[in-house]
Amino acid sequence: MDYNMKNTDKWHRLLSLLKTFAYEKREVTLASGQKSNFYINCKQASFMGESHYLIGELFYSLLSQVEKENSFQACGGMALGAAPLLSALSLTCFLNKRELPAIIVRKDIKEHGTKATLEGEKPVAKNSKVLLLEDVITTGTSTIKAANALQKNGFIVDTVLALVDRKAGGQENLAKNGLKLYSLYNLEDFTCVK
Ligand SMILES: O=P(O)(O)OC[C@H]1O[C@H](OP(=O)(O)OP(=O)(O)O)[C@H](O)[C@@H]1O
Ligand SMILES: O=C(O)c1cc(=O)[nH]c(=O)[nH]1
DSSP states (O other): OOOTTTTSHHHHHHHHHHHHHTEEOSOEEOTTSOEESOEEOTHHHHTSHHHHHHHHHHHHHHHHHHTTTOOOSEEEEETTTTHHHHHHHHHHHHHTTOOOOEEEEOSSOOSSTTOOSEESOTTSOTTOBEEEEEEEESSSHHHHHHHHHHHHTTOBOOEEEEEEEOOSSHHHHHHHTTOEEEEEEEHHHHHSOO
16 A cells, blocks of 8 residues: 555654654664664654654544555554554544544553453444554564454454554564554664665
8 A cells, every 4th residue: 555644744753753762773672582783662752742643643644544445443552552552543533523442452461450451442342343553563473462352352453553664574473363564664764864
């Protein structure tokens, strides 16, 4: 798909905020246990008001394109990285006269109180189609876990929107699990000199 929001002012501005606050060139161990010499910690940018606004607008625009073939009743994603993305998209949908409630998947089951794995699922009917959001895709394992948690709770998940695809096999792993990936940025957007 040719994304119509790519290379727009909003797309460039969000990339600039991610490059400034999220991208770090350093040795790091990733969620998968693999070593890398760079890290994109989107949370350093995604909780800011301006990024929140841009993420909402860009994901809303991507959602409108994806929905030419598919439609969704809610969005969902894994804590913590997906939390600001879900909040941004859900708010932007509301401002566009559409309710798209957000479901966050806890990394660990809450041990007291509700003992919940999901939060925000009450407004969403079972068998609803949930659009999965993710900040960074490396192997795709975290995203597949989030999809499995939602599916186990009676929701349908087949599509993922990500901020960044590190192009490290994640897309292929998601496809093996029946998940189609659309990402706003990939690794080259961070590494190209422009
Ligand atoms: O594609 P993968 O190989 O699974 O790696 C990507 C995952 O790693 C990060 O989460 P992290 O586990 O660092 O958690 P956080 O959002 O709580 O910081 C990121 O938010 C993705 O969920
Ligand atoms: O693979 C990961 O754990 C990972 C990579 C990255 O660049 N950013 C992130 O938040 N997680």
